Amino acid sequence: MKVKSLRIVVSSARKFINMGSLPRLWNLVKNFHAADISSIMDHFIIREKLTLFNVIYEKDKEKSAEVVSELDPEDAALIIQQLSLHQITELFQIIPSDDIPPVLQLLPAELQDAILSEMEEEPSEEVKELLHYEEETAGRIMSQDFYALNQNTNVSDAITAMQLEGDVESSFYLYVVDDDFHLVGVVSLRRVLFSRPNTKLKEIMTSDVLFVHTDNDQEEVARSVAAYNLVAIPVLDTENVLVGVVTVDDVIDVIDKEATEDMYKMVSLDTSDRVQDSAFTSLKKRLPFLIFSLLTASLAPFVVNHFTETIEKFVTLAIFMPLVMALGGIAGNQTIAIIVREIALGQADWMTAKKALGKELLVGIGNGLIIGVILAAVSYALLQNPYMGLILGLAIIINLFVAALLGTLIPLFLKLIKLDPALGSVNLLTMCTDSIGILSLFGLGTFFLKNLA
């Protein structure tokens, strides 16, 4: 839905809710895709969300389940809690099993247990199994709805089996397994459609199948699906038994989430911070990072403190302090963004890292020389003091070199010690470039101006 029409729909829906004309509300939304209804709810306050959901739930249980699948887990949990235990389990039997754990774990512990024991055998077991895998792994995001048949099945039996199976979420491929349910091949539905009825699956399958394991990181899984242009990838357990499938729609969610997280971590933000959060929630999320920033930012004043004598004598140096700091920070951020993004796209192994470091240092020196010379020339023209120009130029060259060095090393080092390469990297870098920039400026200033001016 376009932003403009979304706006109109949101305000109409709100009007109907306030007027209490629920039939008109239902008429408005009944032909919308669940994803659109979820977008509308993003603009609603809690009361409005509940009213809209209840109308949909009454009229079309199937659709209300789709809406729950599309909503943020937080919103979904909120809506779920106002339903009876029976209603919840009923909904959870319609929702694809991989969408349930994120919502379920936000509910109170007793309610979780009650739901799991109330749900009919099979889907409840599925959900329990999914909950059992670590967060952010293939096991957690995989779907357990897929077609898998024995390699000795023939095409006509396969078609019958798939018909009996009913609607399956990830129905793009038919996976082929041996007698112990080990994955041995894959056939596209297209291939099945166009093969003779008595052909065995093992004769038409591709045995060179890409797969992941349940404990693989979700980002790695997403990168495999993206690199090989797949629409789904099978997931095997530790015994190589086929237990699930990760589909491309979940992969896109992972890629979006990781891109947001990288950007957030670079600037020291909690990865769950969103525009929709209340001011108080966001404040609580941001405060620890700002206090961390306060600590990293406190190094520079100590450096300046060593040079108060120089500043009192040559106050012009203080004028250029913000400039040296800003340029170092900006150049360092550029290098960090490049390295963080290459790591995220899976292109930055150690071989690349060494080359990257050499290259960034060359770029840093080159840019430092050019910007340094420009600044030296301009400041000489303005101040008619050759030493000032020299000091400023050298300080910039030093600071851009440091920015390139640390902009490359900080994310790589964070990755090496198994932390997130983006986490707080800008803070750490700014701490260093600010301090070293100030040190260069005032250090060179003290040396040249005292001895030569």
Add this chain to the structure above:
Amino acid sequence: MKVKSLRIVVSSARKFINMGSLPRLWNLVKNFHAADISSIMDHFIIREKLTLFNVIYEKDKEKSAEVVSELDPEDAALIIQQLSLHQITELFQIIPSDDIPPVLQLLPAELQDAILSEMEEEPSEEVKELLHYEEETAGRIMSQDFYALNQNTNVSDAITAMQLEGDVESSFYLYVVDDDFHLVGVVSLRRVLFSRPNTKLKEIMTSDVLFVHTDNDQEEVARSVAAYNLVAIPVLDTENVLVGVVTVDDVIDVIDKEATEDMYKMVSLDTSDRVQDSAFTSLKKRLPFLIFSLLTASLAPFVVNHFTETIEKFVTLAIFMPLVMALGGIAGNQTIAIIVREIALGQADWMTAKKALGKELLVGIGNGLIIGVILAAVSYALLQNPYMGLILGLAIIINLFVAALLGTLIPLFLKLIKLDPALGSVNLLTMCTDSIGILSLFGLGTFFLKNLA
């Protein structure tokens, strides 16, 4: 391929190339997926890339075409140029038509013309058509290989038609059109497989089809596919005739590219800057942005210049200048990251924007008060000067408020004037927070210390 094994493969391949033992090189790579071969080539110098490609080309033309599809357009163009005109056109007839334009446009103009006129009628026309659409639109990234049949076709004829059509890139759905080739519905292959032979397509199709137009921005298209969990979306021309399909693998590429671009634009980087570029190339790309940064960073020194008298008298104020600057910059970057990401994910319309502004201001004031009080207390404890604490606390509160205000408004304003919301936003923000932070610190300092101390 895992990083570790990639490393081994790259060094083995390099050894074989240097030894000239091409059969062993072929043995090494022949079972690799084209995406893996492309990853290997990323680590190669030009000569090595050409050798590896030529070996694959000689042994398996089909595979060499897949490799060209997977490579960066720059690398692909480089490799293509060493082939004869006849060899190029032969390859281009195997490569999916939507992968050709990015490579083609990097070749010399005469070669482009020669290729287009040499290629057999149909694919050449397709490529010409694709080249005709604006860059970064649905028309440019769509594939022209898809199944589309008239609504009055019955299932058995449809199956025969699809069999005759052969292998089709985006074969997940069968699109249904009327006599004028207007899109009227869609059927999944699964549905076709499970329907009776004499059923007409219009009886089993879903007529509520999501689609995009050729001139829609590729990011909008990607957002639609992501929001509605599709694996492909049909593309219509201005007369609503079905002309192509955007598949989910291209959508993932768009999403990755846009995430990189957002992060790059935030820190003022050229969006094509990559680790693989040579130092000289990157230097050329980054220099204009650093000169822009030099300009934005030059405001702060002018502000400081107004306060040299205050600094000479109260040099302690200069000590805290870096701290006020750093905290303002960090808090502002946080707000920018939140707003830029919300705009990218399509959630930041004007309704959300107003709410976001109010909220960010509250967060800014709240955090400003807390950090301001901490800093005031700490500095009072260290310096035993109540005015210093008051000045510092107030400067932080003012600067975090400004950071929240401008961190929200700068990206929204850039979007309003149809520029990219991330473009140079961190530079502009830092320019303002640096200057206003310094102004607050020294302004308050001049007032309090002169009048009261």
